[in-house]
Amino acid sequence: xxxxxxxxxxxxxxxxxxxxxxxxxxxxxxxxxxxxxxxxxxxxxxxxxxxxxxxxxxxxxxxxxxxxxxxxxxxxxxxxxxxxxxxxxxxxxxxxxxxxxxxxxxxxxxxxxxxxxxxxxxxxxxxxxxxxxxxxxxxxxxxxxxxxxxxxxxxxxxxxxxxxxxxxxxxxxxxxxxxxxxxxxxxxxxxxxxxxxxxxxxxxxxxxxxxxxxxxxxxxxxxxxxxxxxxxxxxxxxxxxxxxxxxxxxxxxxxxxxxxxxxxxxxxxxxxxxxxxxxxxxxxxxxxxxxxxxxxx
Ligand code: ATP
Ligand code: MG
Numbered sequence: 001x002x003x004x005x006x007x008x009x010x011x012x013x014x015x016x017x018x019x020x021x022x023x024x025x026x027x028x029x030x031x032x033x034x035x036x037x038x039x040x041x042x043x044x045x046x047x048x049x050x051x052x053x054x055x056x057x058x059x060x061x062x063x064x065x066x067x068x069x070x071x072x073x074x075x076x077x078x079x080x081x082x083x084x085x086x087x088x089x090x091x092x093x094x095x096x097x098x099x100x101x102x103x104x105x106x107x108x109x110x111x112x113x114x115x116x117x118x119x120x121x122x123x124x125x126x127x128x129x130x131x132x133x134x135x136x137x138x139x140x141x142x143x144x145x146x147x148x149x150x151x152x153x154x155x156x157x158x159x160x161x162x163x164x165x166x167x168x169x170x171x172x173x174x175x176x177x178x179x180x181x182x183x184x185x186x187x188x189x190x191x192x193x194x195x196x197x198x199x200x201x202x203x204x205x206x207x208x209x210x211x212x213x214x215x216x217x218x219x220x221x222x223x224x225x226x227x228x229x230x231x232x233x234x235x236x237x238x239x240x241x242x243x244x245x246x247x248x249x250x251x252x253x254x255x256x257x258x259x260x261x262x263x264x265x266x267x268x269x270x271x272x273x274x275x276x277x278x279x280x281x282x283x284x285x286x287x288x289x290x291x292x293x294x295x296x297x
Pocket of ligand 2: 054
């Protein structure tokens with residue numbers, strides 16, 4: 001394989017991962033010249049180009065050295081590792097990216113009895129992920145027939161081509177619409193930055209390291225929330241105990257109310273309604289959860 005001096009990242013041409021992947025790369029300071037419906041996008045500032053392809057092709061392009069990195073679902077990456085053939089170079093998940101979240105699950109028709117994996121013995125399970133399903137069935141020691149389908153897996157039980165399915169689930173709406181019940185989760189998936197196990201020992205390796213650093217910063221900010229609230233000094237300890245993880249909160253006095261404090265806390269990750277309700281019960285008032293735009297510690 002000819003060496004390249006520019007980094008090449010494979011990403012999905014058109015689908016669920018396209019917009020969030022481009023958004024993430026843009027936040028990392030990368031800009032691209034050509035329109036995104038072309039196969040190739042030329043990087044303007046940094047020596048980083050994009051190859052826009054079907055998501056299933058991404059792990060193979062990295063394994064062959066055609067691309068240095070790829071943004072792809074963990075489901076597709078792990079399936080490739082299991083079924084990509086003997087010459088497939090092992091790939092590495094460099095970073096989870098926090099979007100494209102879904103799970104690979106087994107679902108059965110509502111009228112099928114299911115309590116444990118052994119209930120699948122002698123049954124047919126339809127899937128587009130024969131590698132991941134086969135691997136799971138082996139660990140469970142169950143003898144089940146895997147029916148590989150390219151798409152529309154969820155209708156296989158109705159068509160009579162399978163007894164159960166193994167497919168990606170996000171909200172579960174598709175399952176409900178097809179009278180299916182989710183019974184096992186095989187894999188929790190999200191988009192990941194995939195690459196070879198060892199980085200190239202040239203400028204591309206340096207560029208990847210720079211990109212990883214920027215990604216970490218962008219992901220950290222994206223997942224941070226600023227929590228603002230007011231509490232009296234007497235409930236401060238109870239409120240502080242309930243705060244989601246993060247650095248020590250900052251306390252500010254409230255003018256004209258000596259027993260009151262303003263509390264400001266940086267939280268790593270979402271703050272749920274339930275957490276807010278608990279904190280309120282402990283004595284907090286005037287609560288705000290704000291996204292963080294940029295952060296320089
Ligand atoms: P392509 O034309 O690139 O092959 P595709 O139809 O295989 O596209 P999409 O449906 O766009 O792919 O899904 C891309 C990825 O998004 C999946 O591999 C998975 O990681 C993630 N994803 C998140 N939620 C879902 C979902 N509900 N169904 C399918 N994929 C999902
Ligand atoms: Mg695909």
